[in-house]
Amino acid sequence: MDLDYSPDERSFRDHVRGWLHDHLPAAMRDKVVRYAPLDRDDLLGWHRILADQGWIAPSWPREWGGTGWSVVQRYIFEEECGYAGAPPLIPFGLAMCAPVLLEFGSDAQRRRFLPRIYRGDDIWCQGYSEPGSGSDLASLRTSAVRRGEHYVVNGQKTWTTIAHLADWTFCLVRTDAAIERKRDGISFLLIDMKTPGITVRPLPLMDGRHEVNEVFFDDVEVPLENRVHDEGKGWTVAKYLLGHERMNTARIGTSRRELGRLKAFAAEQRKNGKPLIEDPRFRDKLSRVEIELMALAITNLRFLDQLNGGRTPGAEVSLLKIKGTEIQQALTELMLEAGGPLAQVLGPVDGTMPDDDFLAALAPRYCNMRKTTIYAGSNEIQRNIIARHALGL
Amino acid sequence: MNLDPSEEQRLLAASIERFVERDYAFETRRRIVASPDGYSQDIWRTMSELGVLGLLLPNAYGGFGGGAMDAVSLMQAIGGALIVEPWLASVALGAQLVARGGSDEQQRRILPAVSEGRLKLAFAHAERPARYTLAHVATRARADAGGYVLSGVKRAVPHGAGADLLVVSTRTDGGDSDAEGLSLFVVERDAPGIALTALRMFDGTRAADIAFDEVRVSAQALIGAPDRALMLIEEVVDFATALICAEAVGAIKSANDATLAYLKTRKQFGVAIGSFQALQHRMVDMTIEYEQAKSIALLACSAVDTERDSAVRSRTVSAAKARIADACRKISQESIQLHGGMGMSDEVKVSHTFRRLTAIAQQFGDADHHLERFAALS
Ligand SMILES: Cc1cc2nc3c(=O)[nH]c(=O)nc-3n(C[C@H](O)[C@H](O)[C@H](O)COP(=O)(O)OP(=O)(O)OC[C@H]3O[C@@H](n4cnc5c(N)ncnc54)[C@H](O)[C@@H]3O)c2cc1C
Numbered sequence: 001m002d003l004d005y006s007p008d009e010r011s012f013r014d015h016v017r018g019w020l021h022d023h024l025p026a027a028m029r030d031k032v033v034r035y036a037p038l039d040r041d042d043l044l045g046w047h048r049i050l051a052d053q054g055w056i057a058p059s060w061p062r063e064w065g066g067t068g069w070s071v072v073q074r075y076i077f078e079e080e081c082g083y084a085g086a087p088p089l090i091p092f093g094l095a096m097c098a099p100v101l102l103e104f105g106s107d108a109q110r111r112r113f114l115p116r117i118y119r120g121d122d123i124w125c126q127g128y129s130e131p132g133s134g135s136d137l138a139s140l141r142t143s144a145v146r147r148g149e150h151y152v153v154n155g156q157k158t159w160t161t162i163a164h165l166a167d168w169t170f171c172l173v174r175t176d177a178a179i180e181r182k183r184d185g186i187s188f189l190l191i192d193m194k195t196p197g198i199t200v201r202p203l204p205l206m207d208g209r210h211e212v213n214e215v216f217f218d219d220v221e222v223p224l225e226n227r228v229h230d231e232g233k234g235w236t237v238a239k240y241l242l243g244h245e246r247m248n249t250a251r252i253g254t255s256r257r258e259l260g261r262l263k264a265f266a267a268e269q270r271k272n273g274k275p276l277i278e279d280p281r282f283r284d285k286l287s288r289v290e291i292e293l294m295a296l297a298i299t300n301l302r303f304l305d306q307l308n309g310g311r312t313p314g315a316e317v318s319l320l321k322i323k324g325t326e327i328q329q330a331l332t333e334l335m336l337e338a339g340g341p342l343a344q345v346l347g348p349v350d351g352t353m354p355d356d357d358f359l360a361a362l363a364p365r366y367c368n369m370r371k372t373t374i375y376a377g378s379n380e381i382q383r384n385i386i387a388r389h390a391l392g393l
Numbered sequence: 394m395n396l397d398p399s400e401e402q403r404l405l406a407a408s409i410e411r412f413v414e415r416d417y418a419f420e421t422r423r424r425i426v427a428s429p430d431g432y433s434q435d436i437w438r439t440m441s442e443l444g445v446l447g448l449l450l451p452n453a454y455g456g457f458g459g460g461a462m463d464a465v466s467l468m469q470a471i472g473g474a475l476i477v478e479p480w481l482a483s484v485a486l487g488a489q490l491v492a493r494g495g496s497d498e499q500q501r502r503i504l505p506a507v508s509e510g511r512l513k514l515a516f517a518h519a520e521r522p523a524r525y526t527l528a529h530v531a532t533r534a535r536a537d538a539g540g541y542v543l544s545g546v547k548r549a550v551p552h553g554a555g556a557d558l559l560v561v562s563t564r565t566d567g568g569d570s571d572a573e574g575l576s577l578f579v580v581e582r583d584a585p586g587i588a589l590t591a592l593r594m595f596d597g598t599r600a601a602d603i604a605f606d607e608v609r610v611s612a613q614a615l616i617g618a619p620d621r622a623l624m625l626i627e628e629v630v631d632f633a634t635a636l637i638c639a640e641a642v643g644a645i646k647s648a649n650d651a652t653l654a655y656l657k658t659r660k661q662f663g664v665a666i667g668s669f670q671a672l673q674h675r676m677v678d679m680t681i682e683y684e685q686a687k688s689i690a691l692l693a694c695s696a697v698d699t700e701r702d703s704a705v706r707s708r709t710v711s712a713a714k715a716r717i718a719d720a721c722r723k724i725s726q727e728s729i730q731l732h733g734g735m736g737m738s739d740e741v742k743v744s745h746t747f748r749r750l751t752a753i754a755q756q757f758g759d760a761d762h763h764l765e766r767f768a769a770l771s
Contacts, residue, residue, distance in 0.1 A: 134733050136661035159734045205737050206744035271524050273570060281761045333722075336751075337759060340524045344752050345549050345600065349431070349591040363595040367748065370729050371737050378733060380671055 003298060005076070013076050020084040023049060029085040033261060035361035037209060038087055040123070040165055046087045047120035057094055057118055060102065064110070065118050071307045075300070082253030090162065093117040093124035097170050100188070100237055104229040113168075113190070127157040127171035127191070127215060128238070134159075135381050137172070138182045138235065142217060144173040144189060151175070151189065151227070153197075153220040159375070163200050163213040166193050172234050179232075186234035190226040197221070205371075207364035208346075242377070249317060249376075250324030252297045258331045259290055266338045276338055289330045296323050315390035318382035325372040325379065336366045398466070406466035408443055417474045419742045422597075425477060430555055431591075431599035432478045437510055440478060447508025449484055450492055454504035460698035461632060465639045465691070472643025475742070475749055477598050479513055479552035481640070485633045486551075487514025490560045490577060494617040494625040499579060503558065515556035515582075517547040517603055518626070525758040527626055529570050532605060534563035534578060541565075541578065541615070543586075543608040553601030554591035556582050561605070566620050575623045577616040584608050596752035597745060628703065631710045634757040635693035638717045641753045642687045644746050645720060648728040649679050651743045655732055672731060679727055686720040689713045708770035711763040717753070718760035725750035 005013060028042055050056040058074045060066035069077065089095075098117050101110050116122050133140040142155025153173055163169065169191050176185035191198070197220035203212045229237050266277040266286065276282055303316040336343055343362045347354035354360035373379040387393040398406065416439055425433045440446055445467050450456025457463070464485070471480060488507045491499055491514070506512035523529035532545025543563055553559065559580045567574030582589070586608035592600045617625060656667030656676060666672055693713035700706040725747040729736035736743055754760070 129734065132660075134661065136663075139661070139663075204739040206739050206748065208739070269524075270522050272526060279761070281765070337755070337761075340759075341519060341755060342521065342549055344594045344596065344755065346593045346595050349429075349554075349593050349599070363748075363751070366751070367595075367744075370726065370747075371734075373730060374733055374737065378730075380669075380730075383671065 003301070005072070009072055009076060012073055013080060016077050016080045017084070019053070020080060020086065023053070024084055024086050025049075028087055032085045032087055033257070034358050035365045036357070042087050043090055044120045044123070047089055050089075051119055056089075056120075057098065059095075060098060060114075060118075064102070064114050071304055072301075075304055079253030079256075082251060082255075083257045084253075085257060090123060092126045092161075092166075092170070093122060093168075096126060096241055097124050097168075097190070100170070100228060100241055103240055104188075104233075104237055106225075108225070109190070109228065122167040123162060123165050125160050125163045125166035125169045125193075125215075127160055127163075127169045129159045130156060131158050135378060137238070138186070140172055140174060140186065142171065142173045143177065144175050144187060144222065146175075146224070147221075149224055150221040151224065153189070153191070153217045153222055155217050157215040157217075159203065159212045160200075160215045161212050163193070163215050164202060164210065169193055169215070170228075172238055175231050175234075183235040184232055186238075187231050188228045188234040188237040189222050190228065191220065191222050195220050195222065205368065207368040209364070209368070211368075250296055250300050250320040251328060252293065252300060252324070255293055255324070255327050255331060258328070258335075259286075259293060262286065262331055262335050262338065265335065269338050269340060282334075282338070286334060289327060289334065292323070292330075293327050296320070296327065299323070315386045318377075318385045318390075321376065322373075322379050322382050328372055329369050332362075332366045332369045336362045339363075402463060402466065405444075405448075405463070406470075409445070409467055409470045412439060412443055413470050413474045413476075417476060419475075419745075422475055422477065422745075426597040431593070431597075432552075432555060436476075436478050437513075440480065441508070441510030445480065446484055446510050450488060450504050450508050451500070454492075454500055455508045456504065461635050461639075461694035462691075462698050464636055465694055468636050468639035469643030469646070472640035472645075472749070472753075473647040475597065475644070475647075475745055479515070479555055481633060481636060482515050482552040483507065483513045483556065485636050486516040486629060487556070487558070487560050489629045489632060490516065490616060490625065491579065493629060494577065494622070495579075496613075496616075498613070499616065503579070512558060513552070513556045514558050514560060515550050515553045515601075516629075517550045517553060517559045517561045517580075519548050519550065520546065521548050525762040526570065527630060528572050528575070528623055530562050530564050530575055531569045532561070532563045534565050534576055534610075536565070537609075540609055540611045541576075543578065543580065543605045543610065545605050547603045547605070549592060549594070549600040550603055551598065551600050553582075553603050554589055554599060558582060559603070560616065562622065562626060572623050574620050575626065576619045577622045577625070578610050578614045579616060580605075580608060580610055580614060584610070594752065596748040598752075624703070627707065630757060631707055632697045634710050634714050635690070635697045637753055637756055638686075638690035638693050638713045641717045641721055641750065642683070642690045644750050644753065645683050645686055645724045648724050648743055648746045648750065649676075649683055651741075651746070652676065652679065652728045652731050655735070659733075659735075666731075675727055675731065679724055682720050682723055686717055689716045704770050708767055711758075711767040711770065714758060715760045715763035715767060718755070718763065721750040721754035722760075725754075 057065050058067040058069050062068050130140050144151035144153045171189050171191055172186055173189055174185050175187040179185040197218040199216040201214045202210050203214055205211055267275045269276040271279050339359050339362045343359050347360050447456035448459045452458045491503050520531055534541040534543045559582055561578050561580050563576050564574050565576040586606045588604040590602045594600050657665055659666050690713055693710045696706050696709035728743050729747050735741055
């Protein structure tokens with residue numbers, strides 16, 4: 001057994017690392033590592049740099065622009081991007097809608113949407129959750145009724161990330177309300193956000209930033225050709241997507257970078273006249289997180305190795321999500337602690353910049369990162385999955 | 394042992410409860426936080442009418458002569474309703490420094506006005522590298538022409554911009570971290586040489602960075618004897634720390650109540666989510682956490698009222714603050730998690746309680762700071 005990458009994988013990693021060093025714009029990286037808000041230009045700017053390089057959609061089939069990399073190479077690439085401080089890519093088109101189209105879409109749908117997703121022409125958002133349907137997604141009520149060549153959609157989605165910037169949304173809707181088994185009446189629709197009858201309302205989160213929205217559908221006409229897979233097969237599509245969660249749910253690279261940042265920050269802070277990093281109480285906590293991360297990196301590789309051997313991902317994705325998010329949260333918590341009493345300052349009342357914008361970003365970031373154990377299948381739901389599917393309980 | 398509140402304490406608690414219900418709904422608080430001053434003059438007046446501004450001040454100066462135990466119900470209400478008015482800063486910190494250390498003249502001039510709501514105080518103490526070490530003061534006061542001249546920068550002074558008078562800690566002698574050589578002065582907030590930047594804090598409260606550039610004060614502005622202020626500062630900060638523990642208990646109760654109600658009403662998979670045992674046990678742990686937090690907070694409030702040995706007092710306060718800081722973290726995080734996406738929303742109160750609990754966990758020292766102090770005093 002060898003816990004390190006093979007020589008080929010190592011040289012691939014070095015290649016990616018070198019390329020990132022040369023091509024990731026310093027201004028973008030700086031915003032990411034300082035927790036500054038990223039605008040549309042930052043997110044799409046990085047997307048387009050990767051698209052130009054041919055690296056924006058590694059997992060897609062080669063004919064659509066995939067790189068043909070192995071599972072491990074894809075993992076290495078994503079982790080290197082995270083470690084380098086690249087802006088996160090908006091996953092909804094690239095990693096959610098596209099795999100669905102590749103598996104279930106018609107040729108026409110693929111030709112229409114995939115090249116645009118590849119180039120970053122459209123921003124997509126995910127219309128799954130509703131006020132009454134979060135963990136219990138199959139209970140969703142947004143309805144789509146056939147009228148001629150259209151579905152007429154009525155209802156409400158909520159928590160929709162970046163709906164305010166999105167050009168398109170993929171939605172789960174109920175096309176048959178009469179069916180006994182809730183999951184059998186659901187269909188998967190692609191909806192142009194400019195269609196009349198769609199209203200997007202911001203839903204401010206506790207960090208004060210605009211990230212998620214409520215989306216209202218009021219007699220919204222969606223062409224039948226925008227349905228993916230058969231009517232009533234939306235749940236199959238949704239489940240496929242869950243199974244194809246990217247293998248970087250653990251975000252090892254990002255957490256490694258945050259850990260490094262935390263160490264540097266704790267070396268600048270002083271406690272009793274000495275650098276905080278030398279304080280045994282603080283250092284123990286930091287070390288525990290680092291050790292957990294070291295173990296998780298290997299756990300992640302062990303699972304990848306199994307996937308390489310041809311197994312489909314199962315409950316281990318849940319484990320990676322649980323541990324990965326716990327580590328991310330622990331890091332933001334330690335960061336806030338390290339910031340000390342002055343990390344409670346948001347900034348001057350008159351709206352001018354705080355004199356230390358990094359320090360001022362720590363508390364909002366700590367607040368924001370609480371979301372990671374709630375969204376993409378809450379950690380409780382992930383534990384249920386492991387209990388049921390891995391342990392047979 | 395007598396664990397029942399006294400008749401006065403009961404009456405006060407009841408009137409505070411009515412006040413919160415009538416005047417401090419969550420929507421009202423939201424408006425107050427967004428207003429230019431970040432607190433409400435009307436609410437301050439009402440608090441004065443309720444008698445809580447004089448609660449801790451000596452009878453001789455229009456107060457009720459109460460102690461921390463008498464303020465427990467008020468602090469719990471402040472925590473529960475997330476009251477942002479500067480009660481702790483003005484009454485429990487600023488005015489306590491004057492009441493415990495000031496001359497008769499200073500007390501006569503300041504304390505009745507505080508209790509009538511005409512004067513607000515703030516304690517300008519924290520400095521950038523100090524972290525939670527009380528003795529770290531680099532702001533200098535140099536004797537000059539029968540008075541003193543103050544220079545230095547105080548950071549994130551709670552409610553500094555809304556105060557009329559500042560109690561400023563300075564160094565009249567020694568190095569920046571020496572225990573000896575600290576002196577306290579009462580300074581008008583708009584004295585020449587003061588530059589103030591009002592700050593928004595992430596829990597909705599206000600503070601101010603305050604720079605003192607050759608600010609002249611008379612010798613009568615000095616509180617107590619020169620160079621000897623650290624003991625008084627420690628005593629009053631212990632007092633305020635015990636009170637903020639009681640505030641945390643109120644906030645914890647509010648977070649727990651909201652979470653329990655949510656578990657009972659939010660339905661997924663056709664049932665209330667509170668029917669899932671995985672969540673039931675967590676709610677139970679939150680309830681246990683509340684009881685332990687309440688006990689340790691009461692212990693600290695009692696200690697600052699009655700304990701004569703300052704080491705024992707400080708040890709008890711640090712025990713409470715260390716324990717409360719842990720409870721703040723646990724309860725705040727769990728209450729958001731059990732609310733699911735709703736917990737992240739700015740529109741629900743529990744996300745604001747989360748922020749306040751997060752702030753309290755670090756105010757007057759985080760868990761590490763107080764564990765260390767507790768161990769050192771054991
Ligand atoms: C910042 C953010 C961004 C989001 N972005 C999107 C998006 O772009 N698109 C989208 O469709 N959705 C999005 N979501 C919604 C997210 O997927 C849901 O919040 C999540 O599925 C949980 O649903 P809920 O909020 O309704 O909580 P609920 O399902 O009501 O859960 C409440 C609590 O009960 C627990 N619980 C529920 N069922 C069980 C059970 N059976 N056993 C044990 N515990 C249980 C949960 O874990 C949670 O702790 C986002 C959410 C957030 C916070």
